[in-house]
Structure formats: structure tokens, C-alpha cells
Amino acid sequence: MNGNTSHRYVKHTSPEPNRTAPLKIVIVGAGIGGLASAIGFRRNGHQVHIYEQSRFANEAGAAVHLAPNANGILRRWGILAEEIGGNLMDRLIERMSDGQLRQDIDLTIPNKRWQHPWHLVHRVNLHDRLKQLATSEVGVGAPVKLHTASKVVAVDSEKGSFTLKDGSTGTADLIVGADGIYSMTRKYIQDAQLFSSGKAAFRFLIPRHEIEVDPATAPLVERKNALSLWFGHDRRVVMYPCNGNELLNIVCIHPESESQATQSDEWNKQASIEQVLKVYKNFDPALKALMSKVDSTKVQVWQLLDMEKLPTWVSGKLVLLGDSAHPFTPHQGQGAAQAIEDAAVLTSILPPGTVSCEIPERLGIYEEIRYERAHVIQEYSRLAGKDWVNDKSAVDMMKYTNYNLGYDAIDHARTVFQRHLWSKSHPWPNLPSPFGPFSCPSHSQSPEYRLSPFNGKPPSSCPHLITTATVKIKTSATFLESLFPTASLKFSSPGTVTTASFVAKHISYKDGTETAHLGLYIPNIQTTDADGPHKSGTYLPLLLTSAADDHPPNHGPRVRCDVAVVSSSSEGTCRVVASSGGVSFVEITLSDLVERMLSPEEQVAKPEMDDSHLVYLSRNIASSSNEGLGSENGEGSPEQWDCGTQRGDSCNLNHTAGGRRRSMAASPQDGKGVELKMHARSWDELPGLHHVAAVLAEVPVLKILEGTVEVLESERR
Helix, strand or coil: CCCCHHHCCCCCCCCCHHHCCCCEEEEECCCHHHHHHHHHHHHCCCEEEEECCCCCCCCCCCEEEECHHHHHHHHHCCCCHHHHCCEECCEEEEEECCCCEEEEEECCCHHHHCCCCCEEEEHHHHHHHHHHHHHCCCCCCCCCEEECCCCEEEEECCCCEEEECCCCEEECCEEEECCCCCCCHHHHCCCCCEEEEEEEEEEEEEEHHHHHCCCCCHHHHCCCCEEEEEECCCCEEEEEEECCCCEEEEEEEEEHHHCCCCCCCCCCEECCHHHHHHHCCCCCHHHHHHHCCCCHHHCEEEEEEEECCCCCCEECCEEECHHHCCCCCHHHCCHHHHHHHHHHHHHHCCCCCCCHHHHHHHHHHHHHHHHHHHHHHHHHHHHHCCCCECCECCCCHHHHHHHHHCCCHHHHHHHHHHHHHHHCCCCCCCCCCCCCCCCCHHHCCCCCCCCCHHHHCCHHHCEEEEEEEEEEEEEEHHHHHCCCCCCCEEECCCCCEEEEEEEEEEEEECCCCEEEEEEEEEEEEEECCCCCCCCEEEEEEEEEEECCCCCCCCCCCEEEEEEEEEEECCCCEEEEEEEECCEEEEEEEECCCEECCCCHHHHEECCCCCCCEEEEEEECHHHCCCCHHHCCCCCCCHHHEEEEEEECCCHHHCCCCCEEEEEEEECCHHHCCEEEEECCCCCCCCCCCHHHHHHHHHCCCCEEEEEEEEEEECCCC
16 A cells, blocks of 8 residues: 555645634735736735825726636636626627728637637726725625825835835735836846837727718728727737727737837827828728727827746745736737736635745746746737738737637646645545545545456346436536646647536346446547557546445546435436435436437447547556655656546446347426536545545536436346
């Protein structure tokens, strides 16, 4: 038996906030990233102070993308873009500079790949909502203290102290530099110099109705929820709506020499419509007529700046996020989104109960999670902004969509952080597990995730009756990715929504014995090993097996508990319960089952020839040390595990040839017919299995797609 037996009854618990004083956190800057991090820290019970140099007396801004990767974070925090004037972005229209249509793409169907919607919102509305949520007397945690007209002029990153312009000082457990592209806090990590990207941008808003009433410009806005672009060789125009499609945000990116934009810490420098029309004199006359409708006093121009990659974002008790750490050009619409992702990750790894001495290690985890992704998207934005050659973009802008949007910062941070915590404990190390180390051997996993033919029973003891209950759900792909034990498993297609199935089997054998098990099956999985061909299949992260089953199938991390599958064809019901010690943690109920008509061929149970494959992990003996599973961190190194596939997920059906098949289906419409309940339990309620129950209870059930019950009966005697 591997592992240190002194950890035999370790409880998997998190620190409770009332046992540890909350952290005192100071945030420099009250922009989108600063306010987002303040909300996250507040929700964790910490004491948060924001120091903002402005008075918020004359907030300026235009529109901002809330792409699915950022919108999902805000929605978890209770910020719904549609409630602050946000409208969907479900159409992309591209034209050449002369107005010739290049492409018109309806994104309604493609956007269904994402769990969260893509909204376009007015920046001021978003900022106001973030500020309200952070500082309101109502809500989780103590309200954030917002200090305006309070410019931080110095920071001591080792002591966690700061100095304001008026000479007053303060200290904190953590200082967050969220003070934007002209960051003061950045110089206390590295005094990086900003440089010009070679481009500048005019920016302004025009009421939609002013464009709609003019026959010359109305065709340009006949599609609502549309992002429109006009491309020239070295300049472009981007237009998209906000405020419920009532305002149009227009960004005109051009060579900076033509508008004489200069560096300034004021992004909204005054320009004129005459400048705009001069820079775009060769563009579509209809577009120029549209631009002419702007109030000239409302036109701003700013230089698009860039910065070399910082070697680190962390120094002592100081950490950077957003443009302070990685300034973005606007060509991908991801600047605000990446600041929100930074905030989500940083607050996820400093949960309630964090003590100040843990902060340096946690900041390292934050940087590990965020550094590569933020800089990859930063580089994508640079490439997307390159000048066109021969009327063609230097890059395929849609190529980066999957990387940008197919990500959930909270799910990813939780996975990395949880596994970090597991690595610091040593109870009963086993295969890499999405549920963490098991705390007693009776619940530990199989040494390999492999299929075991005939369920471990000899052919003379073949199944007599098999009842299979299946509930298929629509769920979050990014959450399910947190159940993948190694990075070598990926979904075979992009998107943040997918399907999964809970499959329960009750098997009666001719020798009078019975077994039952319940598994979570995740289809469309692909292995991505560097060596050898990619393999596709279905992954089984968990198989709950009946405690009475002496020969459970070995194709998943087995967890022994009580599994009951009770079906009644006369009543049209089936109930599945997984429990331990009389405490249930999974309950599935299918009711109003209706028998499905099967063809004569379908009614006959044939030897199992399922083309599906189960993905399994096995130990790579050649690359494993003698310690192997008993390594100090409780898991084998990633390179110690091989991925493979094996045909068929139901080898125990091989001996039902010649039997009969009956199938019944429930209708999950309007939430009826299928009920799926998963309960998180405490250690006291479910010792040794509470962490499994906790993970299952978090599985997002976005929609129940179908519920079926199938009965196979062998004719052999």
C-alpha cells in the first residue's frame, strides 16, 4: 500500500473564514480590473480599500466587449450585461474601404458553442455597475472602501506599505496594481517603457436613430447586434452597438502620424470630425456621411501604445493585473476581458481563510495561471492589427476565437489551485484524480483505468438481466475539463458547452448475484500525447460501484458505495440512488416513462460491438520512478501516465446474445420526466466521500436533454 498511513483519516476541509482574520487588501486604481478584483475579494470576506486618483466627476468612455470568457465571470458575480444596456453580438459584417461587402456572418448558431453570451456594453454603464456591486451595503462581504482623489505615489512591495500624494501612508497584506497602462506601481517591479504601436484611434458615439433616418446611411445599420468593419491597407473602422442598440460605438484606427496623437495619461484627448474625414477621405461615402453625424466636440483620439513583456508581475506583496501587467491594443476586443480574467484568478487563489504568510506562494500560482494566456492573446491582438497586404489580412481573425473564448478563468484557477492544495497533503496517493486524494483505502481507485472483460466474472456466470438508466445533460465543457486528470486529454471540438451522461447499470447474474454501478461519461475526448497518433473516445472520470460488487469494472476511478437502481415498467419509473451509510449524494428519478417501439432487429440483443471507445490512463512504467504512485505530492508526474482507448464500455453485455431488448424514454421537457439531484455533504455526513459528492454537486446542469431506461434479458438458461 502506497502512501503515509499517518494520513489515514485526513479530512478534506477548507479553512473557515471565521477562524482566520480577513486579509487587508489595497487596490491601486478603480478601473474595470481594479473594481472586478475588489468584488472578488469582497466575496471572499477580505477587507478591501481602493485608491483612485480621479474623482469620477466626468467619466468618459465608449463601448466594450464582454466576450463569453469575461461575461461568464461577471454573470457568476450577479452582473447581467442585458440589465445595463448590453446587447448581443451575433453578427459580423466586413467591408472593404470602398464599401464592397467582404463577408456577412450570422453568429447566432456559432455562438451557441459558448456557455455564456457575447455582449456589447457601454463602458460607463459597466463601470458604474462594478462600482455599485463593490461598494454597496447590500451583498456578500464587507463593502469595499473607495477613496477617490487619492493618488498613490509610492509603494514598498516588501513591507506592503504605500504613500499617497498628500503624504499619508498605509499598509496592507497585499497591494494590487490595477492602475492601467501608465501604471505607477509597475515601476516597483520593473520600470518598463511604453512605446508606440504606430497607430492611433479616433473614438466616438452616434445615436442610432440619427443614422436610420438618413437614406444614405440607414443601410449601414439595418442589422442590429452587428459588429461592422471597413478595411483599408493601413487603416480600418470598427462599429458596433451598445445601450440596447441605441448607440453606435465607432473606432477609427489609423497611422498615428496622420492625427498627431501623442502619449498622454488622458485617453480622451480632443479631436475633430474634420480630422477624421481627412484621414478617411478615400473610404466609402456612406461611411463618411455616417461619421459626419457626430458632434465634433465628442470626438477623441489616443495613441495606441505597447510594452515589452515583463519578466514577472509579482514582487513581495505587490502584484499587477490588467494593463498594468500587459497592455492591450484594441484589435481583439480583449483588453477588458483579460483584466477581468486576471481579477477572477487572483481572487480565486486567495479564498476565505487565507493567511498573509501564504500570499507569496499564491501570487506565484496567479502568475503561473495567467502569464502565458494573457501574453498569447496580447500577441494575437498585435497580429490582428497588422496592415493588410493585397486587400487581405495578415492573419485569420477567426482563428483566434476558440482560444480567446473557449476558456473559463474561474474553472481553470479552481483546478490549478485545488491540485496545488492536494499536492501539499499525502493521504493515499493514487492515479491523478479530479476529486483529490482519497482518505481511506476502501474508497481508493483502481490501479489502472482499464476495462476488465466480463466484469471479472467467468463466462459461466454471465448476466441474466441488465437494466441501464441514462440521463444525458448539456453542461459546461470548461468545468468538465477540471475533471481531466492530465493535460493530455482534450475535447475534440472547441466550445464551452458540451454533453455528458450519467449512466447507471443494475446487473443480475444467473448465479443469483447482483451488482450495480453509476458512472459519469464524457464523450468526444481526444488524447494529445506528443508521441503516437491522437485517439478519440469517451472519458469516465468516476465510477461509483456497489459495495457488494466483488468484480467491479476497472474502466474508471472506482469508488465503492451503495448504488441502487430500481425500475418499474408497469409504473413507468426508474430511480437511481448513490449513498454511503444511508446518506445519499446522487439521486436520479425518471418518471412517466413511455416504451419506445423497436424494430425486430433492435429488439434482439447482439454481442457487444460498440464502436465507441473509453479513454483510460495507465502507468508508464518506463518513465516512472520506483516510488511511482507514492510520490511526495500524492500524484505521479504527468509524464508517468499514458493515455489509451479500449473498445466498448459494456463488456458485460457480450453474453446476452440471443436475448431481448426493451427501451423506455422520459420526456425532460419543462423540467418534467427527469430529475437529477447531486448533494454536497460534509465530512461528518459522508466521511471519505464528501469531496466526491462536493465535485458532483458542482457539475453544471444547463439542460437535461434526455432520459432513457433500457432492459436487456438473456434467453440463455
